[in-house]
Amino acid sequence: MFPMQMNSKTKMPGRTPGALLPFLLLTLALNLNSTLAQEDGDHQYTSEAIAEGLRVYTQQCALCHGPQGDTIDGIDLRRGVFRTATSDDDLREIVTGGAAEGRMPAIVLRDEELSGVIAYIRAGFDPSGIAIKIGDPERGKVLFEGKGECASCHRVNGIGPRTAPDLTSIGAQRTPSSLQMNLLDPPTALLPINRPVRIVTRNEETVVGRRLNEDTYSVQIIDSQERLRSLLKTDIVRYEISDAPSKQPTTLTSEEVADVVGYLLTLRGLQ
Secondary structure, eight states: OOOOOOOOTOOOTTOOOOHHHHHHHHHHHHHHHHHHIIIIIIIOOOOOHHHHHHHHHHTTTTHHOOSSSOSSSSSSSSTTBBBBOOHHHHHHHHHHOOOOOGGOOOOOOOOOHHHHHHHHHHTTTTTSSBBBBOOOOOHHHHHHHTTTGGGGGOBTTTOOSSSSSOTTTTHSSOHHHHHHHHHHHHHHOGGGGGGGGEEEEEEOEEEEEEEEESSSSSEEETTTTTTTHHHHHHHEEEEEEEESSSOOOOOOOHHHHHHHHHTTOOOOOOO
């Protein structure tokens, strides 16, 4: 919605000048709330912020980091690979405070310019993409192990059950938007290999679990008792792959979701 432009000749039908101010204030409040809902409630920056970030990045950052953000060893901004930063706040501190013992100087930006750069990075350098807000990893770890109940199914660094996919290296395998989608809309984000399966064998045994691998002749699964099973397809009389997700959308708040995503991005293999 574009803001209304008014001049001395503009008249509002049925409104006196004295009644116009409350109307304008209400309109401003509704527009502001809409913007905040898009940025915070959906964990996304606006498309305008991403476009602003492209402009600022091209002018201020591309000379050192390159147009694709990958010219410095150990850093690939487009793919979200950083040396130390994880959360959006981390990136803000690096941009405004400098890093690498002065080799990256501090950059003075307006708030909207700084938010734009973060949005552009989080959108994977795609001006038409979706930028996901990344929260605090330490808070996310607490939520993962507690309120979010993620650790009741997922295994991390050798700790936890095997009934759901191991997340030890998930931060190196999935994008921030994919991780967020797994929390908010599991049916959409669930990979086919991770869909629950139900198998009935020729011996009339029913095996329920999660696929690990499948080829032309066999299927390997972790069953409901966390046992590794390898079954020949010639011994299977019924093989059902469920379309229903094994989990429901999270009930965490938008800020808590951002924190959990921040924690998951730190999981890049056994430390």
